Structure formats: structure tokens, C-alpha cells
Amino acid sequence: MKLVVQVKLLPTPEQAQALDATLRACNRAATHTAQIAFERGVKDRNGLQKLLYADLKATFGLSAQPAVRVVKKVVDAYATLAAQAKAGLLGKPTGKRYRKALSRPVAFRPEAAQPFDDRCLSWQFDARTVSIWTVDGRMKHLRFTGSADQLKMLHAHRKGESDLVQRGGKWFLIATCEIPEPAVAEPVDWIGVDRGIVNLATTSDAANYQGRGLARYRNWCARKRAELQRKNTRSATRRLTRRAQKEQRHATHVNHRISKEIVSVAKRTGRGIAVEELDGIRERVRLRRDQRDTLSSWPFHQLGQHLKYKAQQAGVAFVTVDAAYTSQRCPRCGHTEKANRPARDHFRCRRCGLAGPADVVAGVNVRNRARSAWAFVTMPVPTRP
Known part of the structure; x- marks a missing residue:
């Protein structure tokens, strides 16, 4: 690699x-x-x-x-x-x-x-x-x-x-x-990772990496950016460039820290890591005007890339799965409905009554899809008699 x-x-x-x-x-x-x-x-x-x-x-x-x-x-x-x-x-x-x-x-x-x-x-x-x-x-x-x-x-x-x-x-x-890649160990199970804005990453083990502190920092940066833009001077432009670089370095540091912790848990427990396929999410998802800046400025793809290469370095299996309806599907009975998620943080199945944090449920669904995907990938190819 x-x-x-x-x-x-x-x-x-x-x-x-x-x-x-x-x-x-x-x-x-x-x-x-x-x-x-x-x-x-x-x-x-x-x-x-x-x-x-x-x-x-x-x-x-x-x-x-x-x-x-x-x-x-x-x-x-x-x-x-x-x-x-x-x-x-x-x-x-x-x-x-x-x-x-x-x-x-x-x-x-x-x-x-x-x-x-x-x-x-x-x-x-x-x-x-x-x-x-x-x-x-x-x-x-x-x-x-x-x-x-x-x-x-x-x-x-x-x-x-x-x-x-x-x-x-x-x-x-x-x-x-x-760097030579270590052999990927056969996973005993999977850790499903759901990425988001309020919670930057939530695993199927209910490990939650909240974005509250990051949101406060980014809001502070946005206010400072607006102040400098109003000044419209050369020195303000230079400071804007430095602040943008500093904010980017901070986001990269946060992504490194989160991915390092998830990979270390996966390696210690002999499991693989599964994430949602989020390519093209900015084109697929329509948001309110006040939400667009938040979605566009946070590097979701970078977090996935950090997880991938750190997993490769550690010899941990890594897969991406379909992201469709992971936050609306019940992992117990399979019922999928928008009403299963009455609020951003809560999930409650309308059929069987399973309830819990919505991001954890999404992580469990990612884990379950990884089990099926890995079984299909590792399935031996039948040979002709």
C-alpha cells in the first residue's frame, strides 16, 4: 500500500x-x-x-x-x-x-x-x-x-x-x-460504522463520537470568517486563508483520532470494519439552505479513507455497503418505513416495537449488511465436474 x-x-x-x-x-x-x-x-x-x-x-x-x-x-x-x-x-x-x-x-x-x-x-x-x-x-x-x-x-x-x-x-x-500490506485476517464479526453530522461516527457497539465540540468550533470559525470577509482588506484575506487551513487541519486530526480508535478496537476483537457507501451524497440529498454548509464542509469521505488505510495497515478487513435506508430499517424484523424514525436521535419500529438510538440502529444495519456482503465475497466459486 x-x-x-x-x-x-x-x-x-x-x-x-x-x-x-x-x-x-x-x-x-x-x-x-x-x-x-x-x-x-x-x-x-x-x-x-x-x-x-x-x-x-x-x-x-x-x-x-x-x-x-x-x-x-x-x-x-x-x-x-x-x-x-x-x-x-x-x-x-x-x-x-x-x-x-x-x-x-x-x-x-x-x-x-x-x-x-x-x-x-x-x-x-x-x-x-x-x-x-x-x-x-x-x-x-x-x-x-x-x-x-x-x-x-x-x-x-x-x-x-x-x-x-x-x-x-x-x-x-x-x-x-x-509499505507491504499485512495479510487480512478472517473477521469473526463486523463493526458497523454510521457517519453523520451530529454524531460524527457511531458504531454497532454503541460507541459514539459526538460532533458537539466540533460544531461549536466550526460555528466560531464561521463567525470569524464573516467578520474578516466584511473587512475586505488584504490582511483579512491572508487571515482567511490561514484560518481555512487551520480548520482543515483540525478536521483531519479529529478524523485521524476517530479512525484510530475504531481500528484498534476491531483489531483487538478480531472483527472487520464496515461503512456506508456515501459517494455522491451531496448530489443525491436535498437539504435546507441552513444545512448545506454543514454537509458540504465536513469531510465524510476523508473519515472513510482514514478507516480504510488504517485497517489495511493493521490487517483488518474493510468493506463498504449500500447506505439505503440504514436509519429506517429495523434490524430485528426488517420492516423499513420513514416513520420508524420519528426524530433524528430516536428509532422505533412500527411493526415489532424495537427502539433505540437511531445512529446505533444504523450501525447495526451496516454490520448486518457487511456479514452478507463478506459471505458473498468469500463464497467459493463452484467448479464443473
């Missing part, structure tokens, strides 16, 4: 200036390449490289391998855009968003991340320094730092490209690590 490790660079002022010039030159070259690719309809790697390789070196001061990485970056951007359009993530082909995205060339921000491979970037783990190509020549002895666990993983499993990133005046390298 692939994981990313982020380390912080500690450049001197002169080194930071060279890194900034390098990042901007690479992104100017990428924007130019994307423009030519769009105008001439050449979006394959070999064609673009043959067309622009010499121009990138002469015009933008790139060396051979950085020019190749710029071409690959543009090709990947167009491939991602095409995949998003095919998957319907840009809306309908007749929609404004779809036409706007595909009617103009891809552009890259001056500070957008730039990939470096082993020909442009080398690591000296004992000295905790890197040697990296810049437009001013090869920069050696650039120091980096990170947590002990991150550095250990980086040293043992780093493979492939690393991205140079600038955020808030700070410099980072994001490296890809390939």
Missing part, C-alpha cells in the same frame, strides 16, 4: 529564495505546456515531450529531467480532468461548470506543488539533508525534519517521486512510501 510522508524543510534565506524561483519557473513552464497542449490537441506524454522539450529548457531554464517532470505533470492534470468529467464530477455535459472546465486550458498556480524524482532529488537520511535541483544549480545540504515515526518510515519505504510544496511561507517535501 502507498502512504505519503510529509517532512518540513529548514532552508536558509538564500535557499528559500532559490526554491521559490524554482517552483515559479516550473509552474510557468507547466502553464505554457498546458496552453500548447490545449491549442494543438496533443495531450500524450511522448507527443508533448517531443514538441516542447527543447523550448522548456531554453525558455524557462529547466534542466533535462525537470522538463520531463513538467510535461508529466501537465499530462496527469489533463488525465485527471478527463476522468472527473467521465465520472460525472463536473456535472452534466450541458452544465456551465462542465463546459467551463473543458473549454479552456489547465492553469497552474505560481506556488503549486512540483514533483521531483530521484534524478532531481536525493536524500541523506543520516545527515537529515536533501540535495535538490534548482534553477540556480544543485542545492546541497538542505536540512529537513519530521517526527521519529515519519523519518523511520521514510528511510525504510520511500519510493518514487517527492513533491516540493510551499504553504504559508514554509517549505515541505511530501514523499511516497510503499
Whole structure:
């Protein structure tokens, strides 16, 4: 499995200036390449490289391998855009968003991340320094730092490209690590996880991770955001960006903590983890205006991704199941009706009278569906006599 490790660079002022010039030159070259690719309809790697390789070196001061990485970056951007359009993530082909995205060339921000491979970037783990190509020549002895666990993983499993990133005046390298996956143990049962807004996650064991504290924090952030937006100054805009990044980091931390606890319980008890399939929920569900911001801003998908990769690391089985009617179906008699859930927090079956917290009932339904799904997946294929 692939994981990313982020380390912080500690450049001197002169080194930071060279890194900034390098990042901007690479992104100017990428924007130019994307423009030519769009105008001439050449979006394959070999064609673009043959067309622009010499121009990138002469015009933008790139060396051979950085020019190749710029071409690959543009090709990947167009491939991602095409995949998003095919998957319907840009809306309908007749929609404004779809036409706007595909009617103009891809552009890259001056500070957008730039990939470096082993020909442009080398690591000296004992000295905790890197040697990296810049437009001013090869920069050696650039120091980096990170947590002990991150550095250990980086040293043992780093493979492939690393991205140079600038955020808030700070410099980072994001490296890809390939870690061997442990064998997935056959689960004795399942933990069903229901994700929500009021309760961020509720398991079939009735473990509840409430979102009350997070809701207060996000409401406070929304008030501060409104105050800064009313000021409409440059400094207010900078503070808005910093606050948005801080809120995102907080949400990621909460998701990490919740997923870590659920996976540890599953591993200790020999069970697997099941979650609802929530892809496309923003398009499927119609909400009141005051609820839209809450649904759109909380990273439900990220929590599912954290559960998935942590389960893979721990050798815990992980499945996704259909989310339809999990909060309206009675897990005892199977009766499904909207009236089974008279209030957000309560469930009461109109047929058999089973009652309990609605999110726990949803988690139990997710668990039951995982049992059926896993039995179907592991069912042996019959062979012909």
C-alpha cells in the first residue's frame, strides 16, 4: 500500500529564495505546456515531450529531467480532468461548470506543488539533508525534519517521486512510501460504522463520537470568517486563508483520532470494519439552505479513507455497503418505513416495537449488511465436474 510522508524543510534565506524561483519557473513552464497542449490537441506524454522539450529548457531554464517532470505533470492534470468529467464530477455535459472546465486550458498556480524524482532529488537520511535541483544549480545540504515515526518510515519505504510544496511561507517535501500490506485476517464479526453530522461516527457497539465540540468550533470559525470577509482588506484575506487551513487541519486530526480508535478496537476483537457507501451524497440529498454548509464542509469521505488505510495497515478487513435506508430499517424484523424514525436521535419500529438510538440502529444495519456482503465475497466459486 502507498502512504505519503510529509517532512518540513529548514532552508536558509538564500535557499528559500532559490526554491521559490524554482517552483515559479516550473509552474510557468507547466502553464505554457498546458496552453500548447490545449491549442494543438496533443495531450500524450511522448507527443508533448517531443514538441516542447527543447523550448522548456531554453525558455524557462529547466534542466533535462525537470522538463520531463513538467510535461508529466501537465499530462496527469489533463488525465485527471478527463476522468472527473467521465465520472460525472463536473456535472452534466450541458452544465456551465462542465463546459467551463473543458473549454479552456489547465492553469497552474505560481506556488503549486512540483514533483521531483530521484534524478532531481536525493536524500541523506543520516545527515537529515536533501540535495535538490534548482534553477540556480544543485542545492546541497538542505536540512529537513519530521517526527521519529515519519523519518523511520521514510528511510525504510520511500519510493518514487517527492513533491516540493510551499504553504504559508514554509517549505515541505511530501514523499511516497510503499509499505507491504499485512495479510487480512478472517473477521469473526463486523463493526458497523454510521457517519453523520451530529454524531460524527457511531458504531454497532454503541460507541459514539459526538460532533458537539466540533460544531461549536466550526460555528466560531464561521463567525470569524464573516467578520474578516466584511473587512475586505488584504490582511483579512491572508487571515482567511490561514484560518481555512487551520480548520482543515483540525478536521483531519479529529478524523485521524476517530479512525484510530475504531481500528484498534476491531483489531483487538478480531472483527472487520464496515461503512456506508456515501459517494455522491451531496448530489443525491436535498437539504435546507441552513444545512448545506454543514454537509458540504465536513469531510465524510476523508473519515472513510482514514478507516480504510488504517485497517489495511493493521490487517483488518474493510468493506463498504449500500447506505439505503440504514436509519429506517429495523434490524430485528426488517420492516423499513420513514416513520420508524420519528426524530433524528430516536428509532422505533412500527411493526415489532424495537427502539433505540437511531445512529446505533444504523450501525447495526451496516454490520448486518457487511456479514452478507463478506459471505458473498468469500463464497467459493463452484467448479464443473
